[in-house]
Amino acid sequence: METKAKGLLLIGDGLGDRRCPELDDQTPLEAAVKPNMDRLAAQGEVGLMDPISPGVRAGSDTAHLSMLGFDPYKCYTGRGPFEAMGIGLDVKQGDVAFRCNFGTVSDDFTITDRRAGRITEGTHELALAIDGMEIEGVKVLFKESVAHRAGMVLRGEGLGDKVSEIDPHTEGLKLMTATGADPASEKTARVLNLFAQESYQRLKDHPVNVARREKGLPPANIILPRGAGFAPHLGSFEAKHHMKGACIVEVGLVKGIGRYLGMTVIDVPGATGGLDTDTHAIGRAVVEAFKDHDWVLCNVKGPDIAGHDGNPKGKVEIIEKIDTMVGYLIEHLPAETTIAITGDHSTPCSVGDHTGEPVPILFWGPAVRGDNVQTFGERTAYQGAICRIPGTAIVPTFTSYMGCGEKFGA
Amino acid sequence: METKAKGLLLIGDGLGDRRCPELDDQTPLEAAVKPNMDRLAAQGEVGLMDPISPGVRAGSDTAHLSMLGFDPYKCYTGRGPFEAMGIGLDVKQGDVAFRCNFGTVSDDFTITDRRAGRITEGTHELALAIDGMEIEGVKVLFKESVAHRAGMVLRGEGLGDKVSEIDPHTEGLKLMTATGADPASEKTARVLNLFAQESYQRLKDHPVNVARREKGLPPANIILPRGAGFAPHLGSFEAKHHMKGACIVEVGLVKGIGRYLGMTVIDVPGATGGLDTDTHAIGRAVVEAFKDHDWVLCNVKGPDIAGHDGNPKGKVEIIEKIDTMVGYLIEHLPAETTIAITGDHSTPCSVGDHTGEPVPILFWGPAVRGDNVQTFGERTAYQGAICRIPGTAIVPTFTSYMGCGEKFGA
Numbered sequence: 012m013e014t015k016a017k018g019l020l021l022i023g024d025g026l027g028d029r030r031c032p033e034l035d036d037q038t039p040l041e042a043a044v045k046p047n048m049d050r051l052a053a054q055g056e057v058g059l060m061d062p063i064s065p066g067v068r069a070g071s072d073t074a075h076l077s078m079l080g081f082d083p084y085k086c087y088t089g090r091g092p093f094e095a096m097g098i099g100l101d102v103k104q105g106d107v108a109f110r111c112n113f114g115t116v117s118d119d120f121t122i123t124d125r126r127a128g129r130i131t132e133g134t135h136e137l138a139l140a141i142d143g144m145e146i147e148g149v150k151v152l153f154k155e156s157v158a159h160r161a162g163m164v165l166r167g168e169g170l171g172d173k174v175s176e177i178d179p180h181t182e183g184l185k186l187m188t189a190t191g192a193d194p195a196s197e198k199t200a201r202v203l204n205l206f207a208q209e210s211y212q213r214l215k216d217h218p219v220n221v222a223r224r225e226k227g228l229p230p231a232n233i234i235l236p237r238g239a240g241f242a243p244h245l246g247s248f249e250a251k252h253h254m255k256g257a258c259i260v261e262v263g264l265v266k267g268i269g270r271y272l273g274m275t276v277i278d279v280p281g282a283t284g285g286l287d288t289d290t291h292a293i294g295r296a297v298v299e300a301f302k303d304h305d306w307v308l309c310n311v312k313g314p315d316i317a318g319h320d321g322n323p324k325g326k327v328e329i330i331e332k333i334d335t336m337v338g339y340l341i342e343h344l345p346a347e348t349t350i351a352i353t354g355d356h357s358t359p360c361s362v363g364d365h366t367g368e369p370v371p372i373l374f375w376g377p378a379v380r381g382d383n384v385q386t387f388g389e390r391t392a393y394q395g396a397i398c399r400i401p402g403t404a405i406v407p408t409f410t411s412y413m414g415c416g417e418k419f420g421a
Numbered sequence: 422m423e424t425k426a427k428g429l430l431l432i433g434d435g436l437g438d439r440r441c442p443e444l445d446d447q448t449p450l451e452a453a454v455k456p457n458m459d460r461l462a463a464q465g466e467v468g469l470m471d472p473i474s475p476g477v478r479a480g481s482d483t484a485h486l487s488m489l490g491f492d493p494y495k496c497y498t499g500r501g502p503f504e505a506m507g508i509g510l511d512v513k514q515g516d517v518a519f520r521c522n523f524g525t526v527s528d529d530f531t532i533t534d535r536r537a538g539r540i541t542e543g544t545h546e547l548a549l550a551i552d553g554m555e556i557e558g559v560k561v562l563f564k565e566s567v568a569h570r571a572g573m574v575l576r577g578e579g580l581g582d583k584v585s586e587i588d589p590h591t592e593g594l595k596l597m598t599a600t601g602a603d604p605a606s607e608k609t610a611r612v613l614n615l616f617a618q619e620s621y622q623r624l625k626d627h628p629v630n631v632a633r634r635e636k637g638l639p640p641a642n643i644i645l646p647r648g649a650g651f652a653p654h655l656g657s658f659e660a661k662h663h664m665k666g667a668c669i670v671e672v673g674l675v676k677g678i679g680r681y682l683g684m685t686v687i688d689v690p691g692a693t694g695g696l697d698t699d700t701h702a703i704g705r706a707v708v709e710a711f712k713d714h715d716w717v718l719c720n721v722k723g724p725d726i727a728g729h730d731g732n733p734k735g736k737v738e739i740i741e742k743i744d745t746m747v748g749y750l751i752e753h754l755p756a757e758t759t760i761a762i763t764g765d766h767s768t769p770c771s772v773g774d775h776t777g778e779p780v781p782i783l784f785w786g787p788a789v790r791g792d793n794v795q796t797f798g799e800r801t802a803y804q805g806a807i808c809r810i811p812g813t814a815i816v817p818t819f820t821s822y823m824g825c826g827e828k829f830g831a
Contacts, residue, residue, distance in 0.1 A: 029788055038790070058808075063829055065810050066817025070830020083830065090831050097831070264831065359788075365828060367821030368790070389790050390806065399808035 016347035016376075018254070018306040018409040019297065019340065020078065023333055024071070024262065025315025026354025027370035027389060029361055031323040039314070039326035039360065040371065041388035045334035047341060048352060048373070052387035055350075055375030058397020060405070062356050066367040069402075071315075072097070074355035075265050077402030079272060079308070080252055081245055088172075089240035095162035096267020100154050102164055104244045104271075107172045107199055109236035111153075111161040113137065114178075115229040116211065120186040122179060126159040127231035133219035134161065137231055140213045146202045153234070163236050165202060171195030177207050178235040186233070203236065210234040247273035252406055253415050257300040259293060260310035275304060284312040286329050294336040298343045306409065310355070311336075318358030326360060349376030349412045351405060352387070369399060378412040426757035426787075428664070428716040428819040429707065429750065430488065433743055434481070434672065435725025436764025437780035437799060439771055441733040449724070449736035449770065450781065451798035455744035457751060458762060458783070462797035465760075465785030468807020470815070472766050476777040479812075481725075482507070484765035485675050487812030489682060489718070490662060491655055498582075499650035505572035506677025510564050512574055514654045514681075517582045517609055519646035521563075521571040523547065524588075525639040526621065530596040532589060536569040537641035543629035544571065547641055550623045556612045563644070573646050575612060581605030587617050588645040596643070613646065620644040657683035662816055663825045667710040669703060670720035685714060694722040696739050704746040708753045716819065720765070721746075728768025736770060759786030759822045761815060762797070782807060782815075788822040 028038040035042070061067070062074035063083060072093040073083035087093075091108040102108055113134060115124035134155035144151040149167030156162060173192035179185065189204050191197030211233050214220060220230035248256045250273075258269030258276045261284035269276045279296045281289030290311065300307050313329030337352070344350075353372035356365045371392035382396035393399070400408075410416035438448040445452070471477070472484035473493060482503040483493040497503075501518040512518055523544060525534035544565035554561040559577030566572055583602035589595070599614050601607035621643050624630060630640035658666045660683075668679030668686045671694035679686045689706045691699030703721065710717050723739030747762070754760075763782035766775045781802035792806035803809070810818075820826035 029790055059806070064817070065814035066819070066821045066826065068821060068826045068828045070828055073830030087830065094831060361788075362824070366788075366824075367817055367826055390792060393792060393806040393808060394804075399810075 016349060016413045017301050017345050018349045018413050019344065019351070020306070020308050020405065020409070021333075021337070021350065021352045022078070022308070022310040023314045023330060023352070023354050024310055024312045025318045025356060025358030025365070026330075027357030027359075027368055028318065028326065029357070029359040029368070031360055033323045034327070038389050039317070039323050040330055041390065043327045043330040043334065045330060045387065047334045047337040048387040049385065051337070051341070051350060051352065051375040052373045052391070053385045054381060055373050055379045056382050056397050057371060057373045057384045057387060057392045057395030059369035059392050059399040060353050060372040060402060061369045061399065062402040064401060065369065068365045068367045069356040070365070071262060071264050071355055072268060074402060075268050078355065078405050079248060079268070080403060080406035082403050086243045086245055088243045089238060091238045091240035092242040093264060093267065095164050096271055097264030098154050098156045098162045099263055099267070100152050100162050100164050102242050102267065102271060103166065104242050106242045107165045107170045107239055108242055109163045110238045111163050112178070112235045113159045113161060113231035114233045114235045115231065116186060116233045120211070122182050122184055122186065124229045125178070125180070125182055125235065128229040130159050130231045133223070134159075134231070136219050137214060137217060140217055141210055141234060144206065144209060146205045146209070147198070149202045151206060159231070161234065163234070165199065169195050170199045171197070172199065172239045172241040174200045174203060174239050176237055177203060178237050199239070207233065242271070245272060249273060252306070252410055253417070254305040254410065254413070255303070256306045256308065257304040258308045259296050259300060260308065261288065261312040262310060265310055269308065274308070275300070285316060286313045286325050288313055290332045290336040291339070294339040297340060301344060301348070305413070305415070314354065315358045318360050319363050321360050321363050323360040347377055349374065349378065349409060351409065372397060372400070374408060374412070376412055426759060426823045427711050427755050428759045428823050429754065429761070430716070430718050430815065430819070431747070431760065431762045432488070432718070432720040433724045433740060433762070433764050434720055434722045435728045435766060435768030435775065436740070437767030437769075437778055438728065438736065439767070439769040439778070441770055443733045444737065448799050449727070449733050449740055451800065453737045453740040453744065455740060455797065457744050457747040458797040459795065461747070461751070461760060461762065461785040462783045462801070463795045464791065465783050465789045466792050466807050467781060467783045467794045467797060467802045467805030469779035469802050469809045470763050470782040470812060471779045471809065472812040474811060475779065478775045478777045479766040480775070481672055481674055481765055482678060484812060485678050488765065488815050489658060489678070490813060490816035492813050496653045496655055498653045499648055501648045501650035502652040503674060503677065505574050506681055507674030508564050508566045508572045509673060509677070510562050510572050510574050512652050512677065512681060513576065514652050516652045517575045517580045517649055518652055519573045520648045521573050522588070522645040523569045523571060523641035524643045524645045525641065526596060526643045530621070532592050532594060532596065534639045535588070535590070535592060535645065538639040540569050540641050543633070544569075544641070546629050547624060547627060550627055551620055551644060554616065554619060556615045556619070557608070559612045561616060569641070571644070573644070575609065579605050580609045581607070582609065582649045582651040584610045584613060584649050586647050587613060588647055609649070617643065652681070655682060659683060662716070662820055663827070664715040664820070664823070665713070666716045666718065667714040668718045669706050669710060670718065671698065671722040672720060675720055679718065684718070685710070695726060696723045696735050698723055700742045700746040701749070704749040707750060711754060711758070715823070715825075724764065725768045728770050729773050731770050731773050733770040757787055759784065759788065759819060761819065779809060782810070784818065784822070786822055
């Protein structure tokens with residue numbers, strides 16, 4: 012197994028769906044005019060893919076970990092680290108990460124509003140006042156997210172993630188003192204308690220809060236971290252799979268995972284993450300990326316957006332745009348490229364959220380044996396040669412086709 | 422995912438089979454006239470289900486644990502606890518349970534008969550003399566089973582299950598002294614040794630044994646426990662799956678599992694567990710149960726009985742009775758109900774015991790995408806959209822369809 016070809020995993024985020032009355036009881040993928048995907052399905056193999064396992068509703072983070080070859084049941088340490096990555100914080104293996112709220116406390120640290128009046132403006136300035144703090148040699152990375160939400164990373168030697176919360180989760184109660192379940196976590200707890208005091212000192216008279224008080228709004232004068240989790244030791248994508256990987260993805264959370272695994276994360280101007288995204292630009296960036304990478308993960312977010320919005324026609328349209336991009340890719344990628352197309356989960360328009368049904372998948376390339384299925388859709392996929400596989404099977408299937416998989420045994 | 426619909430898992434016990442010469446080489450399920458199951462198969466999705474994993478011969482206990490969402494490889498602690506549940510003993514998490522024999526010993530505790538002459542009568546009275554004993558604060562629950570068999574539960578603080586046996590398993594040898602592999606198991610061993618002495622004291626002159634001696638039969642004057650096992654900490658069905666569950670099942674062992682998981686166990690007058698069972702009464706009980714439960718497990722035992730008896734025609738007939746019940750259920754269950762039909766294992770008539778082949782399964786309901794298969798049987802099921810799933814996938818598939826599954830990840 013000496014030769015090493017190229018591999019492209021193209022994800023339509025939230026691609027899977029259920030029957031839509033608006034589409035004559037077809038799914039958006041079935042209803043879409045998509046000659047290029049159908050051609051790959053006809054020449055290649057199709058099947059169903061459970062991102063995690065049958066029936067389990069996958070998040071984007073767990074699904075992408077799985078599809079990148081990392082079993083989320085073994086490596087997912089909770090939302091903290093992946094949410095922090097999702098908002099663009101630099102998370103490294105060994106960091107302890109948290110989800111946070113901006114909140115309001117009185118002078119004696121009684122919580123008067125756990126969401127600081129659902130603050131929407133000024134959080135970037137407030138976050139700048141917190142970010143970079145150092146406590147007992149531990150560095151604090153802090154960044155605002157949407158509304159009253161934020162993420163925080165503690166980086167330093169000898170931290171643990173078994174800490175109790177400082178947020179009483181009930182207004183009218185006082186801020187609590189964090190404790191640690193082991194010596195390393197006791198250090199994290201000390202840092203957390205000092206952080207709460209210091210965040211109050213830095214925020215209470217911040218200009219954003221002075222202005223809020225003048226308008227009669229509750230000041231965002233405390234940071235309430237929760238959901239502590241260690242960033243897991245996964246090693247790199249390249250060390251695990253012997254392929255140099257790139258990510259061209261629109262979702263921050265997935266970009267974060269790619270960076271965390273040491274993949275090249277390529278930002279594409281015009282990739283908006285919405286239905287109006289520039290799939291031509293994304294397609295050109297994918298072709299470009301193969302010049303110095305073996306394997307590319309490309310995720311177009313639109314289908315998931317349309318699913319969450321209950322918009323089957325929008326989902327059809329974005330799938331058709333992706334199909335045009337697939338046509339461009341077939342023409343411009345090296346001949347030996349293996350292509351897989353699937354979704355990271357189902358986001359049915361009738362539900363508006365992720366569900367646990369399997370997603371259609373196709374594999375196409377010079378080494379793929381092929382089957383009898385001629386079109387790509389939920390109700391053709393199950394008849395194909397791939398049958399039904401878990402997300403963790405995707406990368407090994409690529410490395411087998413591409414000739415770079417390690418032999419297990421002699 | 423706010424709405425929560427209803428779900429019914431209907432098990433034909435031992436439903437799967439092999440080709441039967443008596444049925445023109447069809448399986449009983451293929452040969453049965455079953456318009457209602459076929460209708461659900463045609464409108465829904467079918468596939469094959471491995472109760473445990475491919476080829477593994479499932480017991481009713483391990484199969485039902487799996488189909489209730491508890492991986493038996495992780496939670497099955499041996500036959501003791503589940504056999505004790507099966508004969509109707511109250512087993513709680515943390516109890517240590519045993520299978521037992523009634524045996525015969527001489528005055529110096531030499532085993533003269535490990536099965537007390539395969540005693541068949543009077544064991545209930547003997548069991549009453551043992552049940553409720555207390556030793557070192559540990560309560561003994563004891564109940565007779567079939568013939569010389571019985572079950573025992575030790576309930577108390579600080580017990581372990583790593584105890585050696587007191588039964589030498591060879592007649593002519595003396596009763597042995599149990600020892601424990603750790604401090605908690607040493608306590609269990611002490612209790613077990615005292616229990617053996619005390620059981621002899623209570624049984625040796627029991628009227629049942631006086632009568633047996635008069636008839637020249639060996640007295641059942643000792644209890645020989647074996648197969649110690651902790652009752653596992655599983656938590657409740659509702660805590661795990663966020664559904665209020667009920668069991669309408671004919672098999673004692675499965676009732677025991679349902680009770681153990683905190684499900685409502687509903688007894689149905691007329692449900693005999695045989696081929697003559699009243700499937701109308703069972704159907705009515707299922708409809709009634711949905712008034713205050715989200716999810717119902719219904720198991721009809723007959724197909725397994727017919728399989729064990731090598732009776733293909735009887736198996737066809739009970740499947741046809743179940744089909745009539747399915748027709749009643751379709752008419753009377755709330756419109757949003759998701760229904761799955763399968764077996765807990767195959768019990769081929771040509772074998773007369775459980776085998777490891779997968780069992781056909783169908784899912785039907787408003788959210789099910791559907792496939793091209795029109796009938797329900799072993800050799801149509803594999804062509805369907807479910808492909809092949811393990812038993813543990815069943816409840817997650819329900820919760821995905823029903824909108825109450827937890828998202829794994831963000």
